[in-house]
Amino acid sequence: MKNTIREIVFNAAKSAFDKGLLPSDEIPQMEIETPKHKAHGDFSTNFAMVSAAIQKMAPKKIAEHLVSSIEASELVEKVEIAGPGFINFFLTNDAWYPVIDDILSKDVAYGSSNFGNKKKVQVQFVSANPTGPLHVGHGRGAAVGDSVGNILSFAGFDVQKEYYINDSGRQIRTLGTSVWVRLQQQDGRDILFPDDCYKGNYIKDIAKAILEKEGPDLLQKEEKHGIEICARFAAAKILEEIKQDLNSFGIEFDQWFSEQSLYDSGRVDKVIADLKSKDLVFEKDGAQWFRTEIFGDEKDRVVVRNNGLTTYFASDIAYHIEKFERGFDTVIDVWGADHHGYIKRIEASVEASGKQKEQFQVILVRLVNLLRGGKPVQMSTRAGEFVTLKNILNEVGKDAARFLFLSRSYDSGLDFDLELAKQKNSDNPVYYVQYVHARITGILLKAQEREIISHIDLKQGEYLELLQEPEEINLIKILSSFTENVEKSAKTLHPHVIFTYLMTLASAFHGYYNKHKVITHDSNLTQARLSLVLCVKKVIRNGLSLLGVSAPERM
RNA sequence: GCGCCCGUAGCCGAGUGGAUAAGGCGUCAGCCUCCGAAGCUGAAGAUCGCUGGUUCGAUUCCAGCCGGGCGCGCCA
Numbered sequence: 066m067k068n069t070i071r072e073i074v075f076n077a078a079k080s081a082f083d084k085g086l087l088p089s090d091e092i093p094q095m096e097i098e099t100p101k102h103k104a105h106g107d108f109s110t111n112f113a114m115v116s117a118a119i120q121k122m123a124p125k126k127i128a129e130h131l132v133s134s135i136e137a138s139e140l141v142e143k144v145e146i147a148g149p150g151f152i153n154f155f156l157t158n159d160a161w162y163p164v165i166d167d168i169l170s171k172d173v174a175y176g177s178s179n180f181g182n183k184k185k186v187q188v189q190f191v192s193a194n195p196t197g198p199l200h201v202g203h204g205r206g207a208a209v210g211d212s213v214g215n216i217l218s219f220a221g222f223d224v225q226k227e228y229y230i231n232d233s234g235r236q237i238r239t240l241g242t243s244v245w246v247r248l249q250q251q252d253g254r255d256i257l258f259p260d261d262c263y264k265g266n267y268i269k270d271i272a273k274a275i276l277e278k279e280g281p282d283l284l285q286k287e288e289k290h291g292i293e294i295c296a297r298f299a300a301a302k303i304l305e306e307i308k309q310d311l312n313s314f315g316i317e318f319d320q321w322f323s324e325q326s327l328y329d330s331g332r333v334d335k336v337i338a339d340l341k342s343k344d345l346v347f348e349k350d351g352a353q354w355f356r357t358e359i360f361g362d363e364k365d366r367v368v369v370r371n372n373g374l375t376t377y378f379a380s381d382i383a384y385h386i387e388k389f390e391r392g393f394d395t396v397i398d399v400w401g402a403d404h405h406g407y408i409k410r411i412e413a414s415v416e417a418s419g420k421q422k423e424q425f426q427v428i429l430v431r432l433v434n435l436l437r438g439g440k441p442v443q444m445s446t447r448a449g450e451f452v453t454l455k456n457i458l459n460e461v462g463k464d465a466a467r468f469l470f471l472s473r474s475y476d477s478g479l480d481f482d483l484e485l486a487k488q489k490n491s492d493n494p495v496y497y498v499q500y501v502h503a504r505i506t507g508i509l510l511k512a513q514e515r516e517i518i519s520h521i522d523l524k525q526g527e528y529l530e531l532l533q534e535p536e537e538i539n540l541i542k543i544l545s546s547f548t549e550n551v552e553k554s555a556k557t558l559h560p561h562v563i564f565t566y567l568m569t570l571a572s573a574f575h576g577y578y579n580k581h582k583v584i585t586h587d588s589n590l591t592q593a594r595l596s597l598v599l600c601v602k603k604v605i606r607n608g609l610s611l612l613g614v615s616a617p618e619r620m
Numbered sequence: 621g622c623g624c625c626c627g628u629a630g631c632c633g634a635g636u637g638g639a640u641a642a643g644g645c646g647u648c649a650g651c652c653u654c655c656g657a658a659g660c661u662g663a664a665g666a667u668c669g670c671u672g673g674u675u676c677g678a679u680u681c682c683a684g685c686c687g688g689g690c691g692c693g694c695c696a
Contacts, residue, residue, distance in 0.1 A: 370694040406691040579660040
């Protein structure tokens with residue numbers, strides 16, 4: 066619809082120039098926007114104001130000439146000049162009806178577009194160490210990453226979702242030691258539990274599980290070997306549980322990428338050697354440093370320590386360069402906001418490999434404050450006690466959790482109240498939106514029962530011109546803006562744009578429902594309204610699915 | 621101290637440089653013999669942290685200050 070208006074403005078500008086009303090045929094960067102206030106029309110352009118300098122003419126004068134050159138159209142009811150020179154377009158009701166047939170025919174694809182031009186994008190998220198269960202913070206990151214992937218894909222990007230497994234020797238060895246020590250303790254030996262080991266109770270469970278599998282001989286093994294066995298077993302088991310948790314959170318990754326594989330294939334060594342040959346890595350104090358400072362970082366960073374071991378950063382450089390070698394145009398990482406100091410470092414790696422730093426983007430997700438009835442839930446990392454993602458899913462359910470995680474911009478902190486999330490009332494926005502879907506399904510079934518329609522999934526709108534109520538036209542307008550909202554969400558990488566859109570649509574529907582009956586004694590009008598609400602149902606479903614939330618037929 | 625992020629009503633918060641700053645919670649007053657009340661309608665509530673600057677126009681961009689969060693390891 067916006068593009069149609071843009072065309073009308075272009076043509077009018079050209080015609081005004083041809084007629085000699087405007088001195089220049091240059092068309093500046095102008096906006097076609099939907100005004101905040103209905104009194105300002107359906108669409109508005111700042112053409113006259115931004116043209117003032119080019120045309121050397123007062124904005125109002127330009128607007129007058131432009132408006133006088135607009136060709137009459139069935140879509141446009143009237144055009145007004147307002148304020149400092151805005152040109153406001155008021156469309157006829159007829160202009161909006163085609164939206165209904167468009168939605169009915171595109172169905173699950175309505176809202177998708179070619180905005181991304183099939184550009185290859187990778188979204189990497191969660192990527193938690195396989196050393197313990199996922200917690201709330203991972204949940205928010207997971208919801209954000211998964212939705213961003215869905216939205217980009219819907220907007221026409223070629224998206225791959227990836228999980229980076231930090232399974233490098235060092236961390237996994239600590240995990241192995243943790244299990245090994247617990248094993249010894251459970252066998253009655255008096256061993257002090259090391260401070261840098263993982264303290265959670267899940268370690269004890271893993272110790273029991275491995276003892277069951279390997280038998281008591283395990284305890285007699287030489288320590289180094291025993292730790293190794295424990296490490297492998299524990300990492301595999303935890304990763305399996307992480308996969309299950311993510312699965313019940315509705316998330317599937319296209320690829321699980323192992324950090325260890327970067328070492329095994331020699332990529333880490335090769336990258337360091339390459340950087341050294343370009344003099345981007347140098348030696349100081351017995352360590353190898355990457356000159357990240359020349360790329361804008363605060364200081365240079367160590368990639369190989371003076372004890373010969375590589376840092377986490379070393380494999381991260383190799384990993385990000387490897388991603389681009391896989392052909393991605395853009396690589397997006399979803400991180401906890403506490404890692405923001407790391408961005409410059411990775412940008413440096415990306416630039417050093419010859420890519421633009423804009424091709425690497427980081428979504429920083431702020432922390433989640435877990436509450437119960439307004440009071441903070443105590444989480445002691447010292448004791449390894451925390452509320453896991455699994456606990457939350459069991460308590461509040463996938464849909465409520467995901468919707469709340471995406472309810473606001475990720476660059477704000479989020480209070481997640483377990484009591485609130487469980488409530489099935491208007492305090493809980495997920496039900497507000499899902500209720501629309503269930504409610505409409507109810508109406509359609511009723512209409513089918515009364516034999517007004519033979520099937521609840523109409524393929525084409527009927528008697529649309531009977532939709533004359535302002536609430537009806539307003540609903541269609543909101544429906545028609547779904548695609549541009551998806552694009553905006555994709556462009557800004559902000560899934561909460563979809564959340565806000567769904568709330569707006571749901572609110573408009575509930576208001577309409579309370580004011581007007583869909584099923585009336587007038588069968589033509591009823592069919593028209595059924596066409597409309599079916600479209601609302603489909604768009605609600607499409608929007609919810611981008612957020613990974615289900616659209617129930619009944620609640 | 622340096623760097624990044626945030627500052628919008630009592631609270632939570634939306635807002636591609638545009639005209640009268642969404643919505644929700646909470647408060648107050650209403651709506652079910654009628655398609656699902658997990659819903660709706662109305663009222664009250666804001667010097668958009670402060671001060672300058674850029675602009676025809678700033679909540680939005682820039683600078684400084686104030687307040688909050690996070691980060692500044694040869695940890696991951």
